[in-house]
Amino acid sequence: MGEIIYNLAEKFNIAPYLIQIVLLxxxxxxxxxxxxxxxxxxxxxxxxxxxxxxxxxxxxxHGKEWFQRPSNWNE
Numbered sequence: 339m340g341e342i343i344y345n346l347a348e349k350f351n352i353a354p355y356l357i358q359i360v361l362l363x364x365x366x367x368x369x370x371x372x373x374x375x376x377x378x379x380x381x382x383x384x385x386x387x388x389x390x391x392x393x394x395x396x397x398x399x400h401g402k403e404w405f406q407r408p409s410n411w412n413e
Contacts, residue, residue: 348408355393355404362389
C-alpha cells in the first residue's frame with residue numbers, strides 16, 4: 339500500500355499523508371455503505387481514532403518526508 343501512496347504522491351506532487359487521508363475516507367464510505375445496519379456515532383469515532391493512529395504510525399515509519407511534497411524530498 340505504501341508504494342501506491344508514494345506513486346500517487348509523486349504523480350500529483352502532494353504530501354503522501356494527504357493521499358492516505360483520501361484513501362481512508364474512501365474506506366470509510368465503503369464501510370458505511372456495506373455495513374449491515376449502517377454505522378452509528380460510536381463507529382464513526384472508532385474509525386476516526388483508528389485513522390489517526392494509522393497516520394501517526396505511518397509518520398513514525400516513513401520519517402519526515404511523509405508530510406512533505408515529493409519535490410522537497412531531495413533537498
